[in-house]
Amino acid sequence: MKRFEHIQGGVTAALGFRAAGVGAAIKTPGRRDVALLVADQPAAVAAVYTTNRVAAAPVRLDRRRTRAGRAQAVLVNSGCANACTGEQGLRDAERSAEVAAEALGIDPELVLVCSTGVIGVHLPMERLLDGARRAAAALSREGGDDAAHAIMTTDTVDKQVAVRLTLDGREIHIGGMCKGAGMIEPNMATMLGFLTTDAAVEPAALDAALRAAVGVSFNKLVVDGDRSTNDTVIALASGAAGNAVLNGHHPEWPVFVDALTQVCVELGKKMVMDGEGATKFVTVTVRGAKDDADAQKVARAIAKSPLVKTSWYGIDPNWGRVIAAAGYSGAEVDESRTQIFYGDLCAFDCGRVATAEELAAMQAIMRQRAFDVTVDLHLGTGEDRLYTCDISHAYVTINAEYTT
């Protein structure tokens, strides 16, 4: 299936897109905090939003606008989430889209907005609108990098991925950028993701592809198990590649979906790698569950357990915490049929416990930056895979010492 190759860049790797990132003193003076991503023409759009009942104003605005399947620009600010800001928050979101549209000379209904940062604080509108105008003036084909920096909050690195593939004889690009270091950190974070492609894609098909990709990437990340009020992933397809419009009936559709998925998975992994205070990147795989739903329960219980996560930080192959989490996950579990692996070494084998020497070998695996924990329940064919990290002293420091 793999038919793509990695290239440099992010959201402006695809033709038909320009971007910019400028500083407007919303976050910290001197840092970029307003990003603008613009398609040369109205593009097909699809989006996935937070399931949190407390949704920020920009999420509520974008939900309405992306229903039409067309968008041309996304204005993003970091430093202020515009969440829990009531009717004024909605008016501010609309007004900032309007000002960006004016500066770009396009229909305001084609402008989406995203915010990330402090909850319960109103957008500093004067600075934001000034930033939006300057960003519009600074748009360029090379601006993806500045945009990727402007959306960062507690992120320590920018997160960009781009791939190239040939589809129907045309060269096609898919690029993306994202931010997020806790799955939620309502004072200075959230998860935002932006994907672009120059392929021509039917909006409904783009929506299906994005949902599939998000389902196995951004929805499979656990940093701390919290979910934000602002989480948003937006995909834009410009059609600048000149291919015949793609949809689910196209013979090469799976190739496109696979490449989009891979971009999302890699962006997602970058977020976990940059998880607040994370020292370990752990892939949790559960197989042999009664069904996929059970596999998901077990994987989530393991990935969210503070006891399991601190054991990873402590380089402790503490399989007892793993099996206990599986046991309380709500899934069917029979300890006499359960196997637990660190890397490819078995810590618990249907009742047999690893020896001290075997445990020492597992510690060597856990000393790596990234390792796998696998649970085989031997009860069926259900499977799930999550990407997660440890809980460290630094996680506590970052989240305790950041004060309002």
Place this chain on the structure above:
Amino acid sequence: MKRFEHIQGGVTAALGFRAAGVGAAIKTPGRRDVALLVADQPAAVAAVYTTNRVAAAPVRLDRRRTRAGRAQAVLVNSGCANACTGEQGLRDAERSAEVAAEALGIDPELVLVCSTGVIGVHLPMERLLDGARRAAAALSREGGDDAAHAIMTTDTVDKQVAVRLTLDGREIHIGGMCKGAGMIEPNMATMLGFLTTDAAVEPAALDAALRAAVGVSFNKLVVDGDRSTNDTVIALASGAAGNAVLNGHHPEWPVFVDALTQVCVELGKKMVMDGEGATKFVTVTVRGAKDDADAQKVARAIAKSPLVKTSWYGIDPNWGRVIAAAGYSGAEVDESRTQIFYGDLCAFDCGRVATAEELAAMQAIMRQRAFDVTVDLHLGTGEDRLYTCDISHAYVTINAEYTT
């Protein structure tokens, strides 16, 4: 309703019980790790066990034995959980009950066993049986204190409560002890609780009273949200007070249930206060939810959120994390009708955000060892209350640096 007064002591405050705690080098040489609690005569018994699918051998044995409603002794060891130990684990549990019964000269079917400590390791039977015999020889009316120490693992203090009340003209005592510092810490912990009373109580009524008491006490604690393979709460009623046998039809039954509940609530609070690394004791109250189930979802989401818990540690009235947790809890939440309080100060009032001065006043409240966080959803009459603690650097240290 309150008709009891607090007295010194724990499980031997009630007449008809003796206890002992001895050292058998199962945990750490030099520390007590085998406790024995014995009623002079077969007593009414009720018990509540872990819901974890991976249940330890002693839990499986006791579940069977307590069904009869009668028991006379409980043998407890700390240092080894006898969990994930297969058929041999069950045989070891039965054998230790047998040896205790021999030493006591009673029917082995009347002996219960509890274990807490390392998972996946077999009981050191020789040392345990020797400890059981020595504990039987050491039983006394003053032994409750030694027993309370012998069941400790990562606990930093012993946990005992006792009350006295008059019922039907008879003086009655209810006492208890418990251990547990993480809700689960499968390598060296679990939650165990033991209640005794000299009241005569019908086994079925005792069971109903215990379930009601546990429902609002031990089941309302969140340290880290994990649940152990060994959690057990056992209540024994000796009848030594000489009262007419109590059941649900007795006019003073609610007085008994209230006192038992209060003993459980106070024991539970002691566990949270001693939570691994805890610096804050927080009572989370949710009211105005659509129904009680929704209230419970919101309270649990708040009490389990690492972001909320680290904000408590950081003395940060970060209500944004609280409302975000409410929003993703699955419960119905409308931010425009939600109020969030720290102590009696309102941080978020249906859209209005606290001022900097108000937030500073909330920090003063959070500097106390114990404080309340209350969420009023204004959607109905659903309520729930949980007792929980913060996540601190010490929590990470305790759980990361304890290696297998």
